[in-house]
Amino acid sequence: MIANLAALAAEEEQNPLIPAGPELLVGAIAFAIVFFVFATKLLPRINKTLEERREAIEGGIEKAEAAQTEAQSVLEQYKAQLAEARHEAARLRQEATEQGTALIQEMRAEGQRQREEIIAAGHAQIEADRKAAAHALRQDVGKLATDLAGKLVGESLEDHARQSRTIDRFLEGLEDASKAEATR
């Protein structure tokens, strides 16, 4: 068998660098078919698909970007609103504090006024009572004194003028005594 093949090889000049015509032809045809199908059919199709994919991905990215921008703007709005609300709250608190202070001030003033009124009324009452008491006392003391003096002196001091004079003199004497006591 080896001899057979060796003979075959010898027949065909044994040079592996010399191509055989039919093989060249078959090689050319085989490659031409591959190239033709690739160039006209398969590669355009896959290129189209790749392009579609690229577009789909880019579309997705664009959508995502839009959503992100919207989210950002909403966030900013929300933050602005929050800041405004905080500001408003602070303002209200400030106002309430001021109002409260004013109210307290007012009530304190009112209390003061009422106290003073009460005190003043008390003083007036006391003064009136003292006067009434003094008046009543003057009359009672005068009567008692004249009665006592009449009993002691034995003479009636019915005479009004005399009676008054005597009483006044007595009271003056009392007041002098009390003044002297106070100065001392």
Add this chain to the structure above:
Amino acid sequence: MSADQTQLAFDWNCRILSDNGCGFPAPGLHSFLFKPLFTVGGYEFNKVMLLALVTTLLIIGFFWVAFGQAKVVPGKLQMVGEAGYDFVRRNIVYETLGKREGEKYVPLMVSLFFFIWIMNVWSVIPLAQFPVSSVIAFPMVLAGLVWVLWVSVTFKRHGFVGGLKNITGYDKSLGAVLPLVMVIEFLSNLFVRPFTHAVRLFANMFAGHLMLVMFTVASWYLMNSYMIPAAGVSFVMTIVMILFELFVQAVQAYVFVLLACSYLQGALAEHH
């Protein structure tokens, strides 16, 4: 199939230490020759041609399934196909030619890459076990195609005189050595380049196939008496070589396409 009749064509009874007087049936050029499967109008149709046509069917079949109903959200097969397509497009064509210039050469380069790669891979596929690209005709057709393309692009882009200047590496600043450089460049670009382009692929696959056949045959040949451990070593080497060949097959397909792009780049460049 003619596989057993050709590349594994040796006497099955021939073993080391056996006294029937036969030697090691070393692989050689005869490992690359096939008896015709049939003849068409006087021309022989052999296993290599069959494998080349099956290569075409396989590639188109795979990509038809992968890309036929391409979806925006890809299935598994489409993802694999896209990865391969994208690798050639971005890592080879766009890298060398740029996106703008390279776009229209993408189909050619993608076809070249997968066609060459699968032709190479046959080397380790059971029953086939023969790299189509180890037959010079196939690399030669492809290298010739690339040659025609870059030469015509050169003249189309730069006109006749400009094209010649481009090919001969015309550069006034070289002064006296310019004629010498022009002759060398002319020969190297127009004649040596397509030859090395084809032979680089051919020789790699040729040598790889020889190695595989040698270790495979030796594994059998050594399997006798106390030489059996040596047969084991040879078998392990067969496995190692298969893995190495898988690597080389992909690298050679890549290199072939990369060189094709680099020749085109030279043709499109303003100054050589």
